[in-house]
Amino acid sequence: MPAAGVVLIVAVVLIVLALVYYLVSTIVALRQITTGLDAAIASVGEIVEKTAPVEAVVKDINRNLDAGVDLLEGLLVKKAGLRDAMGLVDGLYPGAAADGLRNFPDSSTLKPPRIAEVYTKGTLTLARLGREAPIAAVSPSGPVLRNVEGGSLDARSLYPETRQARPERLPRSPVIGTNAPVQYPPSEQRGGTTPDDAEIGEKGPWAETAAEGIVPAELGGSDAPRELLADDPELDSSALGETTESDAPATESGIDRSAGDEADATSDGGPEVPEGAEPDLKDAAAPPRQVDVDVDEGS
Amino acid sequence: MTLWWIGDVLLLVAVLPVVVYLLKGVLDAARGIVPSVRRIGAAAEAGSRDLDAVPLLLTTQARVKETVEVVANYGGSLDVIVDDAEED
Numbered sequence: 119m120p121a122a123g124v125v126l127i128v129a130v131v132l133i134v135l136a137l138v139y140y141l142v143s144t145i146v147a148l149r150q151i152t153t154g155l156d157a158a159i160a161s162v163g164e165i166v167e168k169t170a171p172v173e174a175v176v177k178d179i180n181r182n183l184d185a186g187v188d189l190l191e192g193l194l195v196k197k198a199g200l201r202d203a204m205g206l207v208d209g210l211y212p213g214a215a216a217d218g219l220r221n222f223p224d225s226s227t228l229k230p231p232r233i234a235e236v237y238t239k240g241t242l243t244l245a246r247l248g249r250e251a252p253i254a255a256v257s258p259s260g261p262v263l264r265n266v267e268g269g270s271l272d273a274r275s276l277y278p279e280t281r282q283a284r285p286e287r288l289p290r291s292p293v294i295g296t297n298a299p300v301q302y303p304p305s306e307q308r309g310g311t312t313p314d315d316a317e318i319g320e321k322g323p324w325a326e327t328a329a330e331g332i333v334p335a336e337l338g339g340s341d342a343p344r345e346l347l348a349d350d351p352e353l354d355s356s357a358l359g360e361t362t363e364s365d366a367p368a369t370e371s372g373i374d375r376s377a378g379d380e381a382d383a384t385s386d387g388g389p390e391v392p393e394g395a396e397p398d399l400k401d402a403a404a405p406p407r408q409v410d411v412d413v414d415e416g417s
Numbered sequence: 418m419t420l421w422w423i424g425d426v427l428l429l430v431a432v433l434p435v436v437v438y439l440l441k442g443v444l445d446a447a448r449g450i451v452p453s454v455r456r457i458g459a460a461a462e463a464g465s466r467d468l469d470a471v472p473l474l475l476t477t478q479a480r481v482k483e484t485v486e487v488v489a490n491y492g493g494s495l496d497v498i499v500d501d502a503e504e505d
Contacts (some may be wrong), residue, residue, distance in 0.1 A: 122421035129428035140440030147447035154454030161461030168468040186485040199502030
């Protein structure tokens with residue numbers, strides 16, 4: 119065989135070897151790809167199977183949550199009013215009022231009152247939900263919840279109204295309580311006057327009950343010695359209150375006791391009758407009552 | 418004879434390199450897909466494993482329903498005991 123034929127055979131063999139090597143390597147790589155895709159497809163199948171009921175469940179959850187949001191928003195606006203409701207929302211979650219309430223499109227355009235600047239969260243909730251709810255002076259686990267000295271004025275200043283224009287210090291009421299100039303035992307003074315002997319004689323024995331008090335001191339009345347009272351030192355006479363026993367008028371002008379002396383029932387009483395109206399004479403023809411006749415005859 | 422040698426040279430210098438180049442390109446592409454497929458398979462498996470908690474949505478669904486019912490009852494009570502806001 120000539121040398122050129124040998125070289126040709128060698129070249130062909132080399133080409134075939136290259137083909138075999140690369141093609142076999144490619145087949146191996148494709149088999150790995152197939153195996154990997156099979157695993158991926160199996161996992162994707164699991165994903166599809168597991169997520170199949172999610173849509174219905176999530177829709178049901180959202181429907182229930184929507185109902186809850188609608189309920190709470192409606193209740194808040196119904197009880198607090200839209201403006202105060204936005205103030206409450208902004209107080210609890212600063213900046214949330216800008217988003218507004220979902221069912222009240224106008225709420226996003228309102229300027230919420232600055233309720234949170236006066237009350238903290240807990241007090242805010244109590245004060246709004248329970249108009250008469252007791253507001254603690256001191257938080258059990260933190261600072262003072264409410265400014266007991268200026269809180270009322272601050273809250274009032276949130277709402278422009280004429281009451282703010284009044285003088286800061288009005289005339290004081292008559293002094294009552296423990297610092298009152300005249301002290302009376304609480305069991306003898308629960309309001310009104312203490313009946314004396316003349317008044318008891320005039321009104322009868324029942325008035326003595328008022329003189330003795332509702333609970334006499336010896337039976338544990340509020341002016342009994344402290345050792346007979348319950349262990350509640352705050353309920354002293356300053357908390358129970360007392361009357362002033364003073365004739366000073368409560369108003370600046372006092373009571374005009376002669377205001378009714380000149381009253382005339384025939385001219386001042388009865389309805390306003392228009393001029394020219396026919397008088398009501400339906401009882402004019404009736405005879406006088408027998409009791410009136412008897413009184414006249416007797417006098 | 419001369420043509421034979423020319424053919425040998427062409428086979429060794431032109432055909433063999435071209436064949437090798439093309440086959441190597443196919444092999445490199447196939448080998449480059451393998452890691453990607455493995456990562457896809459791992460991600461799908463992890464995703465499937467993460468979705469094992471999906472049945473808990475049924476519990477969440479029930480709890481949400483109960484909670485909304487309680488809120489509705491509470492709101493109804495508040496509606497009764499708390500005054501409505503005064504009209505401006």
